[in-house]
Amino acid sequence: MALDLLADYIDKINLHFDSETETTTTINELANEVEEQLSDEQIAVLLESFPLNLRTSIWESLSDETHQNVFIEMKHDSRKLLLNTLDDEYCFPLLTKLDAVHLIELSESLDNRFIDYAVTNMTAKQRSLYKKSCDYTEEEVGRWQNFTEVQLPQRLTLSAVKKVCSKSLPAFTDVVYIVNDDGALVGEIPLNSIFTADDDQQYRSLIETDVLFINTNDEIADAAEKLIDSDRSALPVVDENHCLTGRLDLPAAYRYKEDILASQLNQSAGLVDEEDLFGSIWQSSKNRAVWLGVNLVTAFLASWFIGLFEATIQQVVALAVLMPVVASMGGISGSQTITLIIRGLALGQINDTNKRNIIAKELKVGAINGVLWAVVIGAITYFWFDNPLLSLTIFIAILGNILIASLSGVWVPWILNKFNIDPALSGSVVLTTVTDIFGFIVFLGLGSLLLL
Incomplete structure (x- = not known):
């Protein structure tokens, strides 16, 4: 229901700005309706759903009280964009009479002049609590405790x-x-x-x-x-x-866990934490370029292995046609497993005592799906190319690649985690390389043996 309501207001506001006959009063009426119907967190998400120019227009129509509450709920990147767009005289009221916990949460998004202003405008008690919190690192409880105990x-x-x-x-x-x-x-x-x-x-x-x-x-x-x-x-x-x-x-404990999981999800795709949908094009491009480069290196590595079988591919063109099927099935199977394992590692559900059981379970799942889809793909290949040896080749390659993908989906994040490398950040790249190379070697190797 909440998501439907949010989507409804996104549509209404888009229609308003797409229309040339609407008046300024309409956006003010929409803003009043949004404040009545949506929570502060939902309004923050609503604002982040629009490009910066439209976002600013909506922001100016909201009440001053809503401004500070929504500002607190925004993502870091969205706050920075807003602060860079507004003049300082409109930014400072957002930072008036904050409590210590909120300022700690906001400090990552704020320049020193804003932090200094916020500290100066705190009550003496909150200023003391804020300074006490700053004595601890971001990994320590003292930094993130709240002060509402009785x-x-x-x-x-x-x-x-x-x-x-x-x-x-x-x-x-x-x-x-x-x-x-x-x-x-x-x-x-x-x-x-x-x-x-x-x-x-x-x-x-x-x-x-x-x-x-x-x-x-x-x-x-x-x-x-x-x-x-x-x-x-x-x-x-x-x-x-x-x-x-x-x-x-x-709430603080679960908010921390959600932030960690969201961070891992972003990193697995090569994104910066809390990147704004309509953030700087240059910054977004720079953030993603690194992992595109890493992926390129691994792609060339897979291509090099394919090149070893160039003569085979030239003689049996059907192998080149079917190679993407082998790579895709291994990649999908591995990504399903690695997602499950990364989540388990993040939640502390996986350790040395249950690792063997997890591997056994994933291998069984891989064997069932491997046989099922190897039969399906083998049958399709037979009716397509009318070549039983080619069907046998892709049957073995699909089955072997799904089994290796299931095994790698467990071992890759486990090993990376042991070396203190974030598996969410690099696991998918390593996994794709392993499944592609193994799948191509088995498929093209068997093709060389059985079809030439």
């Missing part, structure tokens, strides 16, 4: 605790954290237990001291997994002195 002094009375908890609490708050006079984490109390307590003594007995927590120096990837596996909505974050500094909640 922490209460250990000496507080039950009536005071109930008063605090009866107020509006941050989302994903199911416990309150108890700290001592030095700010060190003592324990936690479930919210529902607080309201059933009758006196101060009973209230203090409810404090659970065995608390699952995260350290500020822990890696964010490990911390996100720890939180998700804990069945908790959030986990407290403590520093080296065990002082409570913030918390990591489920």
Whole structure:
């Protein structure tokens, strides 16, 4: 439903700008409707669906309040494009009264003058929290923790605790954290237990001291997994002195995992993270040129192997006609497996203990599909060329190439991961090279033996 609604507004806005009879009022009415019907995140996606000139026109029709909320939800590249298009006097209001977490998220997209302005216009508390977050690297939890935890002094009375908890609490708050006079984490109390307590003594007995927590120096990837596996909505974050500094909640953990998976998907196609659909043509071309070059090298390598069988191809032209079929079937089969394995590696589902079972399973899948499609392609080849030996040749080549593709789809990302090379970035290039070379060698080699 949400995607249909988004697509509907994309069509309406395109129709508006394609029409010469529409008035300025119409786009303002559309903008008001968009603000009422779509979330801030959806409006960000909507804006990114248009070229820069149309995007700017739509942006100018949105309210000031919507501007900052949508700006926060945009992708990095889209923010940069917007900031480069608008004059500074229109950019600065977007950065007014940001909290520490939002500025940390935005800082990658901002020039120093914008960051300085945002820090200056923060509250003193948020400025302090932002500077504290900047003390950690991008891989550490301390950089990405949020500061919406509810922490209460250990000496507080039950009536005071109930008063605090009866107020509006941050989302994903199911416990309150108890700290001592030095700010060190003592324990936690479930919210529902607080309201059933009758006196101060009973209230203090409810404090659970065995608390699952995260350290500020822990890696964010490990911390996100720890939180998700804990069945908790959030986990407290403590520093080296065990002082409570913030918390990591489920939305932040899942957002991190989604960002990692999206990054791997982009990299597997040779794209820069969060590249804008209508970003700079020159920048997009430069981003993709490197991997086109790598692919070219591997293509020439495959061509060199084909050249070794030049005499065979000249005598049996049908081999040249059928070569793309062999390469395509191996490539598709391998890409299916490698996608599954890369996702498993990213989610931590694959390790040394289950590797053998995964290989066995993929080989069985490859054998079933290999036999099935080798029979189909062999039959088509026989009726096409009326040559049983040619049909046998492509049958063996298809079956062998799909089996090798299934095996390579597991081993290639596994080996690359062991050498700390991102399999999403280079796995498909290596896999294609392996399946092409093996498929051509088997197909053309058998052709030389059986058809000449």
